[in-house]
Amino acid sequence: MIPTPPRALVFMNARNCAKYVGAALESLAWQTHPGIHVLFVDDCSSDETGTVAQKVLSEFFDGRHTFVRNPEQWGKARNTHVHLRACRDKGDFVAVFDADDQLIKADILAEMAAQYDAGFDVVWSNFETDQGAVGRNAALDPFVSPRKQGWKTSHFFSFRAELLDGVPESYFRDDTGAWLTAACDLAIAFPMLDQTRRYRFLPVVAYRYTATNPSSHHNQDPHAVGLSSRHQMRSAEVVLAKAPLPCRRWVFGPQGAGDQLIGQLQHKVLAGQQALMQRLAGGEPARSESAPGAQDPWIHAAANLLHQRCPGLLELVMASVHARPDVEVLWAWWQWLQRGPAQPRVLSIGTSPLSAALHALTGGLGGKMTHVCGDQQRAMSLYASLGSASIDAEVLHVPLVAADFEGHAGEFPNLALLPDDAIDFDLVIVHAEGAGRVPADAVLSLPMVLPRLRAEGFRLCVWSPGQPQPLQQAVHAWRAAAPELGYAEGALAGQALVVHSH
Secondary structure (H helix, E strand, C coil): CCCCCCCEEEEEEECCCHHHHHHHHHHHHCCCCCCEEEEEEECCCCCCHHHHHHHHHHHHCCCCEEEEECCCCCCHHHHHHHHHHHCHHHCCEEEECCCCCEECCCCHHHHHHHHHHCCCCEEEEEEEECCCCECCCCCCCCCCCHHHCCCCCCCCEEEEHHHHHHCCHHHHECCCCCECCCCHHHHHHHHHHHCECCEEEEEEEEEEECCCCCCCHHHHCCCCECCECHHHHHHHHHHHHCCCCCCCECCCCCCCHHHHHHHHHHHHHHHHHHHHHHHHCCCCCCCCCCCCCCCCHHHHHHHHHHHHHCCCHHHHHHHCCCCCCCHHHHHHHHHHHCCCCCCCEEEEECCCCCHHHHHHHHHHCCCEEEEEECCHHHHHHHHHHHHHCCCCCEEEECCEEEEEECCEEEEEECHHHCCCCCCCECEEEEEHHHHCCCHHHHHHHHHHHHHHECCCCCEEEEECCCCHHHHHHHHHHHHHHCCCCEEEEEHHHHCEEEEECC
16 A cells, blocks of 8 residues: 655645735646645635635545635735634645746656655745745754754745644733734744754755735835845744744754754864864964864764664775765765655765765765776776675666866766666766876766756765865866856865855
């Protein structure tokens, strides 16, 4: 029997958006997720919003929607407290969707459902405006209070339905007791984020926000800043001033003790990265609070977690003929890999002492890593290392081919020889030392791997520990040729260059 995926309760708040509501609901009808119930609240519109909505709902969501019309304007905060709470049992998770916007990724609700099935409590994605601007949503650090990390969860935001039970009515009201009429998305999101640390950001643009709607707050205020009116900014201050709700779903352990320990680990890793970057820049090394050692509790916490999440990692490290990678290094890679999609498809080009460990880390996320190497001996050595831990891996020897890019001539594995299904990789990791004949050949990796990357949301990481020159050459050539991509220099303790699509 095939398990039923978590059901989505799509909460749509609408007022005077007859021009947009038909397209909004039709975009929802294209969703591939089978379990959708729509709660549509017409907040006392003076136009045909409700009439249009009822017609489209009857056509596409017959028997799968609840329509409510308020006799007076309530606002999204009060509608959330009253109407959404009354429909809470219609879905396992709630997705907040404004009726003047559109969904532009047909499987976004299915992807969200998969994350809830995996145990996450809050899931969101990124958005674009109808003017072409891309939102700045991002992942949140689960070991730091969400209220200290800024507003990163606007459209498209969702949460496990049961979290609504833990939000008092006062969190939807201002200091005078009046219902909030602006910054309602913040008023919904932060109480949900307070209660859990199990959240997931999907780095895809799945939602189109209609910034040009003349009824929007920012378009009615001549002194608005960007997409925020003065009323919204004042209301946001009220929301952020409220005391955080108690967290009851930590990442590790019921009381958050494990989270605190991991938070200390992150602090240590960050301090180590900053010290290394300072040394690379020629400055004096920073003094660490305590020398890393086997007795440090944060080292034990990280090692235990990695061993639990990544089967085979311990066997790989113990059996490796190479120097054992530091736990801090493995932890930094583990955190970085998690910022991408669930179950990532990863292409690793070249080899290094970290190749086998990165394979185990990818497996810990439920993903799959394919290894490509232009040197047959290196490929055989990696295959043997993985085999020693009983890990069945795809390690391909692909001959080097001459290539040229922006005046740099070198050699790189001939990726045209890969199987036809070796495409749409979420992430490519290039080990600069083992990719071509010389580390500088890593500058060829972007043009060589582009046909193998997924169209949106990909990342390319060139790792060159101790040799900054290949990274400098690469970023100089790539920025000139592809300025539309994002470039993060100094990633992974200053030893990597990361390229990503917006």
